Amino acid sequence: MPKTVSKQDALEAIRERLQKCDCCSLCKTSRNIVFGEGSSDAEIMFIGEAPGAVEDKTGRPFVGPAGRLLTDIIEKGMGLQRQDVYIANIAKCRPPGNREPSPEEIRECIGFLEEQIKVIEPAVIIALGKTAAQTLLNTDTPISELRGTFYDYHGIKVMPTYHPSYLLHNPAKKREVWEDIKKVMHYLNLPLPR
Numbered sequence: 001m002p003k004t005v006s007k008q009d010a011l012e013a014i015r016e017r018l019q020k021c022d023c024c025s026l027c028k029t030s031r032n033i034v035f036g037e038g039s040s041d042a043e044i045m046f047i048g049e050a051p052g053a054v055e056d057k058t059g060r061p062f063v064g065p066a067g068r069l070l071t072d073i074i075e076k077g078m079g080l081q082r083q084d085v086y087i088a089n090i091a092k093c094r095p096p097g098n099r100e101p102s103p104e105e106i107r108e109c110i111g112f113l114e115e116q117i118k119v120i121e122p123a124v125i126i127a128l129g130k131t132a133a134q135t136l137l138n139t140d141t142p143i144s145e146l147r148g149t150f151y152d153y154h155g156i157k158v159m160p161t162y163h164p165s166y167l168l169h170n171p172a173k174k175r176e177v178w179e180d181i182k183k184v185m186h187y188l189n190l191p192l193p194r
């Protein structure tokens, strides 16, 4: 009988391969890979762009200032725990100076995320910001036009919304993000916290 591989084991195997990756030059300047974290059975996956300084230092996604806002959206807004969802990025190594990952860097890295998504099989992906949304949906359409509507990614619903870093500079846009998040909660039959 073939041994069944748990989702956690499958994710660990991807992480081990990522650890050895030198497909682009980002591994030369970054301190740590930022694989992703959360529940391997998550119904919701949040996908950002690439690690920032704090993420690079700790090896964990969304733990800097934008991460604190994302955690508030998950915990205070949605009434979930951070560990109930899965959080990952398009690029796994920090681009120097927090620049956007280049199209080539994304091409080299995206396979790892694709594998993570296949293992986790979330019901919904919330694509945080332009890089995540445009990469997953293979489009150049601006995030301001993409946000708020469900799209399909290999049978998984994708809800694009603004990136938490953008919200830190444009707090008035939080209202639109909350509208997008409420659509996801409605789709998943999750109760809105009072």
Ligand code: URA
Residues within 6 Å of the ligand: 034, 048, 049, 050, 051, 052, 055, 060, 061, 062, 063, 064, 066, 067, 089, 165
């Ligand atoms: N911004 C991202 O896109 N990802 C992180 O992990 C942190 C900040």
